[in-house]
Amino acid sequence: MSLIGQKNKRGGFKGGARRNENNRIYANPLPLVFTDPPPSRTKSILSLLGISFGSLENPHCEGILDVATKSVWLTNTAHSMVLWRRGFFGKGNLSRSEPSWLARQINIRRTGGNQMTSEELTARRRAERQQFKQDRAKAIQAAFAEAEVAFETEGRVVKVALSGPSIPSAATWKPSESANPPSIPDQSTTSQDADHPVDEEEPPLEDMEHLQLTFAEAWFLLWTMDCLTILDAQTLETMSIQQIWSAFQSIHLNPMLLFDPRSQPSPKLQLHFxxxxxxxxxxxxxxxxxxxxVKGGIKFCVDYLLYKRGPVFSHAEFAIVLCPVYEDEDDKATSPFELQNASPFSWPWLSTINRVNATLQKTLILTYITIPAKSRISPDVLSSPACLSYYSIREVVIRRFIPARMRD
Known part of the structure; x- marks a missing residue:
């Protein structure tokens, strides 16, 4: 590690060291981890017979159902970091993705911003890009001003070049100290001067952030992974799987109705496919x-984004737009929901979404989800997760046609 640190100072293996650190921190793709016991002669012989002594590590996280935000909150920091580092589930309510609010505050207080989190690195890169655009615009404006002076005084026409030594480029431009965003302190200063220590100790920071899971993420962790327990927000009692399944559907029926999540839905609130x-x-x-x-894609005007390993490793490769399709059109007329993209969308809308994601090097996928017909399947099956087997999915990949690049 010391050798890597020295090479990082010279700028040799900065990216490689960061990748190695991310591979170590985010090594497990799911919250459940299979651990192998120390090897021994007896265990190696039994392993040849198909007998394994491995154990399953289950984090057993706890969350609180929040009806108003239609999400599940994890207030325990240890549980939040486990779910984020093992599969990138949820997002911090005070952060862009990773719940790093407390780390940012501690960094500002103790190190003056020398060790930046991913949130701060993104803010710095954005500030540097903004300063680069401003410096380039000023240089171009100055070049045009010189051309106008030459034309007025000497009568000669000067063709302004948008590239050259006087015009900064992305390859040669270097940010100045003013590129640091206001929320990130200057690295040359610290929060406390070493020559003038502060007598009074600062009060400890309280973590004000929680991890926020969508209903889809929470149900996946609860039903598929069996590593999440959901509590009632009022009584803090553990909710059963049946209560959670009914509550997740009933909350969408009437968002303004703040009912008791532990109670069964009233007969008027009939469940729908x-x-x-x-x-x-x-x-x-x-x-x-x-x-x-799978992460939310509202930033790119889509429903979901698909990452191969996670947001810290690479950008999303695919953008998903959900397109519900009714097996029976009569169910759409009697439905209390107005699902997005359930009706035929316009070509300008599709072209806009496709261009936005193609510019960001993401492949757009239209995911058609067929909704079962009430006439074929009884609505009583909605009382259990067994109803999920009646849905089907079709995918259509959309790509922009660029004649200059697709002649072959």
Whole structure:
């Protein structure tokens, strides 16, 4: 590690050291981890007979159901970090993705920002790009001003070049100290001067952040992984699987109705096959079961983003747009929901979404989810997760046609 640190100072293996550290921290793709006991002669002989002594490590995390935000909150920091580092589940409510609010505050207080978190690195890169655009615009404006002066005084026409020694480029431009965002202190200063120590100790920081899981993520961890326990927000008692299953669907029926999640839905709140929770979970479970890391894609005007390993390793490769399809059109007329993309969308909308994601090097996928018909299947099956087997998924890949690049 010391050798890597020295090479990092010279700029040799900075990226490689970061990748190695991420591979170590995010080595487990799921919260459940299989551990092998220390090898021994007896165990090696029994392993030849198919007998394993491995054990399963289950984190057993706890979350609280929040009806107002339609999510599950994890207030325990240890549980939040386990779910984030083992599969990138949820997001911090005070962060862009990873719950790093407390780490950022401690970094500002103790180190003055020398050891930046991923949130701070992103903010710095954005500030540097903004300063680069401003410096380049000023240089171009100055070049045009010189050309106008030459034309007025000497009468000669000067063709302004947008590249050259006077115009900064992304390859040669270096950020100045003013590129640091206001939230990141200057690395040359610290929060406390070593020559003038502060007598009074600062009060300890309280972690104000919690990990927020969507209903699809929470149900996947609860039903598939069996590593999450959901508590009632009022009584803090453990909710059963049946209560959680009914609550996730009933909350979408009437968002303004703050009912008791532990109680059964009233007869008036009849469950439907086109419940948004079921539609989103079918797609979420489908891609999670294929090994993709599924995150929300509202930033890119889509429903989901698919990462090969996770956000810290690479950008998302695919952008998913959910398109519900009713097996029986009569169910759509009697449905209390207005699902997005259930009706035929316009070509300008599709072109806009496709261009946004193609510019960001993401492949757009239209995921068609067929909703079972009530006339064929009884709505009583919605009382259990067995109803998920009646849904089907079809995928259509959309690509931009660029004549200059696709002549072959």
């Amino acid at each position: 086109d419940n948004p929770f079921l539609i989103h979970y079918v797609a979420y479970h489908h891609y999670r079961s294929l090994g993709w890391v």
